[in-house]
Amino acid sequence: MATVIERVRTIVVDKLGVEEGDVEETSSFVDDLNADSLDLVELIMAFEEEFSTDDSQVEISDDDAANIRTVGDAVTYLVDHGVSES
Template sequence: MTTEEILEGLTAILQEVAGTDPAEVELDKSFVNDLDVDSLLMVEVVVAAEERFGVSISEDDLKDGSTVGDLVQSIQGVLAAV
């Protein structure tokens, strides 16, 4: 799965779960600082991403300063290992 495909899926998830403007979702954007996704919403985003992409994302992969790109890389890493 390409970076663009994963980013597109995450954009849809962020729009649905957090009401994020799709135009604001970029790889270098921080979930907390740039997209106003708090820890509770982040759990919902991760669960939705796990369901959508069929992966399991560990908490260690996502820290407070995580970016959209970090989550994309985590998803790609899990998919590559399968």
Template sequence: MSTTAAKVKKIVVEQLGVPEDQVTEDAKFIDDLGADSLDQVELVMAFEEEFGSDIPDEDAEKLTT
């Protein structure tokens, strides 16, 4: 697993409180991991902070996995 993928996985586990083995590249935030719209916003904010970049709202809305 690449360093970037490991960081993303760690953020998802911490933000959603799910077991690490449930976080796969194909897992959908809402359908598989139980995220709601607030969780998605918090994930985007955590990704932006970790990677030092901005994710435009229109792109953030498309993040599902």
């Protein structure tokens, strides 16, 4: 199974239509990957859906979402909130 960073990268490529090679841990969703506010909402929803399981639902609050600015921020948030590296 893919790691958290690989799964996040796949979602970002799909939702933002960027090249996989452009998606680094330090990539800013807005500054580097040209995401707008709607894109950010869609990314958060996609992260919640991808990383939720029957046993554990991932819910990212609006306040938390505002602090997820880079790919690395997303990975760190997910791991800190119980998503395992599998």
